[in-house]
Amino acid sequence: MSDNLEFDALDKMLAQPALIADRGFSERVSGKLGKTISMRSKVFVAAVIGWLALILSLGSPQALYEDLSKLVMLFNFSAQFDFVSTQIGFLDYTTLQSIDYTTLQSSVISLIVFALSTAAVSSLLLRN
Amino acid sequence: MKNESVLIRRTIRHRGKAAFSALVKMHQGKVRAFLVRLCKQYDVADDLAQETFINAYRKMDSYKGSGSYSGWLYRIAYNCFLQHRRSVSRRLEVTDDYVGQLEVLTDRYDSISTQQMDLEQALAQLNPDETATITLCHSFGFSHREVSEILKMPLGSVKSNISRGKTRLREILTRERPLAAVLERAS
Numbered sequence: 001m002s003d004n005l006e007f008d009a010l011d012k013m014l015a016q017p018a019l020i021a022d023r024g025f026s027e028r029v030s031g032k033l034g035k036t037i038s039m040r041s042k043v044f045v046a047a048v049i050g051w052l053a054l055i056l057s058l059g060s061p062q063a064l065y066e067d068l069s070k071l072v073m074l075f076n077f078s079a080q081f082d083f084v085s086t087q088i089g090f091l092d093y094t095t096l097q098s099i100d101y102t103t104l105q106s107s108v109i110s111l112i113v114f115a116l117s118t119a120a121v122s123s124l125l126l127r128n
Numbered sequence: 129m130k131n132e133s134v135l136i137r138r139t140i141r142h143r144g145k146a147a148f149s150a151l152v153k154m155h156q157g158k159v160r161a162f163l164v165r166l167c168k169q170y171d172v173a174d175d176l177a178q179e180t181f182i183n184a185y186r187k188m189d190s191y192k193g194s195g196s197y198s199g200w201l202y203r204i205a206y207n208c209f210l211q212h213r214r215s216v217s218r219r220l221e222v223t224d225d226y227v228g229q230l231e232v233l234t235d236r237y238d239s240i241s242t243q244q245m246d247l248e249q250a251l252a253q254l255n256p257d258e259t260a261t262i263t264l265c266h267s268f269g270f271s272h273r274e275v276s277e278i279l280k281m282p283l284g285s286v287k288s289n290i291s292r293g294k295t296r297l298r299e300i301l302t303r304e305r306p307l308a309a310v311l312e313r314a315s
Contacts, residue, residue, distance in 0.1 A: 010294060011266060013243060013244075014263075014266035016244065017158070017244070017263070017267040017268070018237045018238075018240040018245075018248065019158060019160075019161050019237065020157050020160035020161050020164065021157070021237055021238045022156055022157070023236075025156050025160070025177070025178075026149055026152045026153045026156055028178065029149070030148075032178060033148065033149075033182065033185055
């Protein structure tokens with residue numbers, strides 16, 4: 001009987017937990033939520049600005065296609081990528097011969113474009 | 129609770145920060161108290177609580193509404209704690225069961241009685257599974273089955289952890305301060 005009473009008292013104690021005071025905790029969490037969102041926006045804006053700067057430095061968006069096609073042609077793609085490489089090659093076939101960039105330069109530029117595009121799209125698709 | 133469901137809906141549909149902040153305000157006291165009982169350190173518990181709420185905001189879409197929102201939060205909090213414990217164990221090569229002493233800081237609570245301080249110190253001497261099950265079941269009112277779902281622990285283990293933990297709590301409270309005195313203060 002005594003044991004039961006003690007256990008009942010223990011249950012009573014446990015049922016009254018001391019709660020931690022807020023003291024600005026909620027605001028700190030809200031502030032962190034804001035930061036994660038603005039970080040996403042910053043990545044997007046930086047990627048877009050970088051992409052635009054690259055286009056301007058290259059002269060025209062057409063040049064981007066040309067570089068991309070060079071990169072595609074650089075690798076010996078298997079049959080499953082033939083369609084893609086054909087499509088990209090078709091886009092700029094007429095201007096491809098007039099490019100002055102070396103293959104290495106083109107590859108680097110294409111990789112930068114790819115990275116910027118990935119960053120921009122990821123920042124849009126990924127949750128905070 | 130109706131208010132809570134409105135806030136949850138707003139957070140999910142509109143990614144509403146204000147609505148989520150209100151949810152944080154509503155639950156932070158219990159989530160942090162739960163984590164303090166598990167980690168025995170207020171600052172670490174606060175960091176884990178922040179991580180819990182930020183994870184909850186990110187994963188809000190995955191909250192199906194089938195169980196209680198607070199249960200879903202405690203699940204995230206417990207996962208954060210387990211992850212923290214694993215990283216601490218790796219770093220310090222700690223092999224014990226994360227059992228320790230808690231220096232109760234009264235200024236961290238809205239209000240805390242001597243009796244509650246005794247209880248917090250006694251709970252700190254249990255292992256995390258015992259503390260988590262007892263806290264969720266006896267302090268926050270979840271059923272054994274709900275605790276089993278929240279902690280992803282077999283129902284039998286939940287029951288045995290609670291039973292073993294309560295026996296140990298009684299021993300600790302009796303040994304360190306005669307339970308009669310504690311009960312006297314409680315009445």
